[in-house]
Amino acid sequence: MKKENAMIKKDAKIYVAGHRGLVGSAIWKNLESKGYTNLVGRSHEELNLLDGAKVKAFFDAEWPEYVILAAAYVGGIKANNTYRADFIYRNLGIQQNVILESFRHNVKKLLFLGSTCIYPREAKQPIGEDELLQGALEYTNEPYAIAKIAGLKMCESFNIQYGTNYIAVMPTNLYGPGDNFDLETSHVLPAMIRKIHLAKALMENNWEAIRADLERLPVHGVDGQSGETEIRYMLEKQGVLDNRLELWGTGKPLREFLWSEDMADASVYLLENVDFKDTYAEGETEIRNCHINIGSGKEISIADLAALIARKVGYRGELHFNPELPDGTMRKLTDVSKLHALGWKHTVDLDEGIERLYDWYLKH
DSSP states (O other): OOOOOOOOOTTOOEEEETTTSHHHHHHHHHHHHTTOOOEEOOOTTTOOTTOHHHHHHHHHHHOOSEEEEOOOOOOOHHHHHHSHHHHHHHHHHHHHHHHHHHHHTTOSEEEEEOOGGGSOTTOOSSBOGGGTTSSOOOGGGHHHHHHHHHHHHHHHHHHHHHOOOEEEEEEOEEEOTTOOOOTTTOOHHHHHHHHHHHHHHHHTTOHHHHHHHHHHSOBTTBOTTSOHHHHHHHHHHTTBOSSEEEEESOSOOEEOEEEHHHHHHHHHHHHHHOOGGGGSOTTOSSOOOOOEEESOSOOEEHHHHHHHHHHHHTOOSEEEEETTSOOOOSBOOBOOHHHHHTTOOOOOOHHHHHHHHHHHHHHO
16 A cells, blocks of 8 residues: 655645644654754644634745644543533634645645544444444544544545545544643543652652642642642542542553654654555545554553553552543554554554653653
8 A cells, every 4th residue: 555755855844733732743853853844833822723814824824835733622531521512613623724724725735633532432343444433422522523523524525526635644542742741631641640640649748749740730720839738638639549549430441552752753654655545445436434543553451551650650559440430432442454554553662651751741
């Protein structure tokens, strides 16, 4: 399936939407490391991608040749379930504006980043691209999933109708430098790292470490200057107790994780080497499911993940799972055979990645 390198010129103007996010920042660094010199990015303060007029004005001024759409409104299971309207309307708006202006400004290639939450809750495992729309979605992140399905179908439809070259990729759960450690909105892995770090500090009565952590990133207004009673109350609400850490669900769900810098490398590789015509079989009468899964193809239970992080952090307290809180999808392993056939495989396994991320967290 792999084709000859598309030979993007090193001075080609590449717009990375969401260049300060977990994936976008890693993609930016990867492009720089490969010698690309004409990268364009705008922060949310500089360019609100929900404002169609401002997005049009940006494209009118910059005329990028390539676009990587890594901007999105994202969060973990709690945020997805709580802010359902925000997750669908914001992501639909971002996608609509950036993809449409890319078309109007004759962008040579666009890379759209989605998520493997697009697949049905009861999808066949491991999940191949053909599982899309074969069943009901997981309820807790249904609005976000629908927005991402709309985005990949928008790319696919523009390609079919107008001959554009838009590639949609669906990464598995990502983690890495620059991750979100906010306990209300973060994904499971960074949230666990922070909670286990705090649980260890509390167990060791290390209030200096607790206060330093909260000073850097307050929780519900509780920061490093707050009183000990107030801090203890907040930690208890987050499941952090003296000798025990309470976590959501049963611990039984299986999850796949990919190091964000691996995701960035896969993204740049596909931008350079793969065109839309390489994503489906020649001669198909119904062109669909042209998106590409990006993952490691390996999975771990949430309970085993918690135990692994605890070992890396050095926490020896009890890990207790609360079955009254939701698990989310029980299993969500991607079939990455299409990605492998296109010539790319991951390099950073979870054991190494957790060590790297915890080290990054302590330093930043």
